Amino acid sequence: MTALLHIENLSIASGAATLVHDLSLLIAPGERVGLIGESGSGKSLTATAAIGLLPPALSARGSVLLDGHQVIGAPDRHLNRLRGTLTATVFQEPLTALDPLLRIGLQVAEPLSRRARRDGQNLGGAELHREVLRLLDLVALPQPDRIARSYPHEISGGQRQRVAIAMALACRPKLLIADEPTTALDVTTQAEIIKLLDALVRERGMGLLFISHDLPVVAGVVDRVIVLRKGEAVEQGPVQEVFAAPRHEYTQSLVAAARAFDRALEPSP
């Protein structure tokens, strides 16, 4: 079976500075992998490289195979087909993912009809509208009809992130990339979005690359975790194992820090 994402010896450099060093990772269909690390560790760069969207000033070496297709050095028209059919991405800040001047319904309709065209179908009119409402309903948005008619500023941050997830799902991707998808959200909203993402990824058997600096959040969503520090993978393994018995000093310090705040919440005497 072809891996959804197979990164081998990826290095990303900006001039003389190496930002990601010799990183390898593999995501099989249906597998959920977390990439954790602090700011500047290269998490988001790795995700960007995986879909061939690195800024031109950065250079990538190594191999990135998306469902068997080489991403590094591939022309954009080739990559464009892979993005959005094979992968879709949900980013941290839902406001920047949405066009402020377009109603939500139109924004969700766009990836839906594009995906249909790529499958050689023509989706439009009432049928397209029905699909939009179905997707909004799927991500548990109340009153899909009203949301579809709203502009991004008229709905809450959590609702906007649900819309961004609906747009990603519209592509019916095999691999969902979620880059800090709940970092900008309140804790109660975060809990809801994590539950939703978890259920959707499971139901659809999607692969998931989940990027976060928040260890407990990652623990709740992925099977396997890779710890990045200054562009290098210092540790990886099943998330339960890594968090229960971290081997690398850096992972140990992260786990200890996360547990300290956890412990503070224990209602012990």
Next chain:
Amino acid sequence: MSLLSVENVGFSYNRQQQVLYDISLTIRPGASIGLVGESGSGKSTLLRLLLGLTAPSTGHIRFRGEELQSRNPGFMRAYRRQVQAVFQDPYSSLDPRQTVLRIVSEPLRSLRIGGDHRELVQTALESVGLDRAVINRYPHEFSGGQRQRIAIARAIVPRPTLLLADEAVSALDLSTRVRIVDLFKQVRAEMTLVFVSHDLGVVADLCDEIVILEHGRIVEAGPTRKILQTPSQNYTQKLLGSVPRMPA
């Protein structure tokens, strides 16, 4: 006697939108209070009122029994000597064109505090874990955590009795956050602390008392232990239940 008392305070930016409703709260000297709430709960607005940056629409705020006069420059200068603040973003709260000495000594100048400013600044820098020699450097030469230490040094240099912190560790990475929370624990031993945060874990770790705000109202307040052990309100329970935890 309370250090700062908030009595039935309401606040609205305009007539349609009430931000705070009937807030009452007593801050005793030496207390460490965590103000917890989600976005839009009014916690930052309440902090602005405590700082005297804005006056409440209704109700009173008293410092050692005396009503805050946010429009009286003389009163505010004296008040600012007692009450200082640290904000969320260490990248925007320090002037990039000024040296650390200039930045940290600013309250000493504006509050017209005498003495050897360089010495006072260096002592403050040392107490936040920075080297005395950093005074001639500029903010861009420091990491986020170090910048937050500089911001804390600036807040404590006039030796205030009350320190207000607004999401002061939220922008920091986990390992840096632990270190800055440790620094706040050290600060807490010397002055009264009001720590505004959406992060219950941090607040539980740092504060003796917790006040929980929802939609501009206090839904629950009390000692940290009690709130964690027996949260009486649905919202508090929901908030506690939503905090993601590490696997056992």
